[in-house]
Amino acid sequence: MGDTKKISLEVIKRLPRYYRYLGELGKSNITRISSKELSEKMDVTASQIRQDLNCFGGFGQQGYGYNVESLYNSIGEILGLNHGHKTIIVGAGNLGKALALYKSFEKRGFKLIGIFDNSKSKIGTFIGRHEVLDICTVEEFIKKNEPEIAVIAVPKEAVGEITALLSKCKIKGILNFSYTDISTLNGVEVENVHISDSLMMLSYKIKDIE
Amino acid sequence: MGDTKKISLEVIKRLPRYYRYLGELGKSNITRISSKELSEKMDVTASQIRQDLNCFGGFGQQGYGYNVESLYNSIGEILGLNHGHKTIIVGAGNLGKALALYKSFEKRGFKLIGIFDNSKSKIGTFIGRHEVLDICTVEEFIKKNEPEIAVIAVPKEAVGEITALLSKCKIKGILNFSYTDISTLNGVEVENVHISDSLMMLSYKIKDIE
DNA sequence: TAGATTGTTAATCGATTAACAATC
DNA sequence: TAGATTGTTAATCGATTAACAATC
Numbered sequence: 001m002g003d004t005k006k007i008s009l010e011v012i013k014r015l016p017r018y019y020r021y022l023g024e025l026g027k028s029n030i031t032r033i034s035s036k037e038l039s040e041k042m043d044v045t046a047s048q049i050r051q052d053l054n055c056f057g058g059f060g061q062q063g064y065g066y067n068v069e070s071l072y073n074s075i076g077e078i079l080g081l082n083h084g085h086k087t088i089i090v091g092a093g094n095l096g097k098a099l100a101l102y103k104s105f106e107k108r109g110f111k112l113i114g115i116f117d118n119s120k121s122k123i124g125t126f127i128g129r130h131e132v133l134d135i136c137t138v139e140e141f142i143k144k145n146e147p148e149i150a151v152i153a154v155p156k157e158a159v160g161e162i163t164a165l166l167s168k169c170k171i172k173g174i175l176n177f178s179y180t181d182i183s184t185l186n187g188v189e190v191e192n193v194h195i196s197d198s199l200m201m202l203s204y205k206i207k208d209i210e
Numbered sequence: 211m212g213d214t215k216k217i218s219l220e221v222i223k224r225l226p227r228y229y230r231y232l233g234e235l236g237k238s239n240i241t242r243i244s245s246k247e248l249s250e251k252m253d254v255t256a257s258q259i260r261q262d263l264n265c266f267g268g269f270g271q272q273g274y275g276y277n278v279e280s281l282y283n284s285i286g287e288i289l290g291l292n293h294g295h296k297t298i299i300v301g302a303g304n305l306g307k308a309l310a311l312y313k314s315f316e317k318r319g320f321k322l323i324g325i326f327d328n329s330k331s332k333i334g335t336f337i338g339r340h341e342v343l344d345i346c347t348v349e350e351f352i353k354k355n356e357p358e359i360a361v362i363a364v365p366k367e368a369v370g371e372i373t374a375l376l377s378k379c380k381i382k383g384i385l386n387f388s389y390t391d392i393s394t395l396n397g398v399e400v401e402n403v404h405i406s407d408s409l410m411m412l413s414y415k416i417k418d419i420e
Numbered sequence: 421t422a423g424a425t426t427g428t429t430a431a432t433c434g435a436t437t438a439a440c441a442a443t444c
Numbered sequence: 445t446a447g448a449t450t451g452t453t454a455a456t457c458g459a460t461t462a463a464c465a466a467t468c
Binding site for chain 4: 272
């Protein structure tokens with residue numbers, strides 16, 4: 001079963017946003033919505049919404065629109081949420097700690113199973129219910145517990161070492177928060193999140209104000 | 211004045227990445243680079259690099275390429291870094307705290323001048339050298355100190371209230387980390403950063419692995 | 421049935437890439 | 445000067461929007 005019509009990254013990027021809005025609608029006890037109504041709420045075109053959704057199947061019904069709850073669940077399915085992806089965090093600094101305590105984490109179907117650091121002063125301390133483990137043990141830990149995702153929140157100086165270590169292990173994806181790109185390597189998917197990039201863009205946008 | 215050929219958001223989004231790579235090159239004492247070399251490092255086309263840069267001016271030299279340091283500085287200029295944008299953080303939870311202690315912050319030209327929360331248990335405590343201030347005093351604070359940027363790191367339930375409060379004040383930009391979009395409103399630029407969106411995209415990308 | 425709204429095809433628009441003349 | 449590489453125009457590609465027949 002092929003289904004090999006490649007779906008553009010632009011479409012994928014928009015899915016989490018649809019998911020968020022539909023989640024909110026559901027909470028407001030709205031059961032159905034048309035692409036037109038949703039387009040107004042989200043400030044995109046109705047056409048785009050219909051095109052995007054039809055990449056994955058016909059979720060709507062003519063004359064009715066979309067059922068909020070079932071579309072929400074379908075998009076969750078497409079995104080592969082609710083799989084309880086086992087996840088580790090590498091780096092127990094301020095950001096790593098914040099991420100470890102991040103509520104949306106588990107809510108979106110990511111299960112934190114370990115957090116690692118190389119600092120003697122952090123190893124053995126607790127972040128929430130998780131004890132910070134020695135980074136030296138990460139390879140063994142991965143072999144045993146088989147996490148799918150590693151979140152990287154270390155200074156960029158340490159990134160090379162960490163990726164070398166992780167590339168020897170069987171993980172599927174890396175969410176990288178360090179101030180340097182990690183490139184998708186030997187079958188490991190990487191998503192780079194650059195907080196300072198967003199700050200810089202904001203800086204650009206406000207240049208001409210006033 | 212003039213210079214009204216609208217620059218696409220796609221180009222703007224890439225500038226911080228150029229900036230990062232050029233910064234690294236500079237640190238490695240590389241003084242010149244051609245679009246071809248840079249394109250290989252960054253995994254984009256040389257054509258795109260030249261097109262992007264020429265939106266802002268001719269920074270290169272035929273037969274030579276680009277001077278790393280001066281291009282780095284030019285892009286910093288374009289992005290409006292080195293202005294020492296005065297910045298406040300709203301929300302002193304885990305994420306707010308991590309952002310307050312975030313080194314790249316000051317390094318990219320953002321000057322943290324205040325951090326606010328509504329929780330009695332947090333007000334008066336210190337994050338680094340910053341005392342957490344009562345959110346009730348933010349309006350007065352803004353009037354007096356004139357920050358340009360507000361970083362929002364509060365639970366989504368509190369976002370409405372906060373934006374209402376901020377929209378009464380004269381700020382230029384909002385960097386929003388909460389799990390809900392803030393729409394660009396009455397002249398305030400907004401940059402929404404959704405960490406869980408990135409996680410969801412990663413989840414999608416790893417779906418078919420193995 | 422009539423009305424509404426989808427799914428989908430076709431048209432438009434914009435972004436990326438290729439090509440090359442200009443020039444250091 | 446010859447070689448390299450830019451700046452820039454033209455060609456291609458892909459993404460967005462518009463339109464409408466299908467259908468609930």
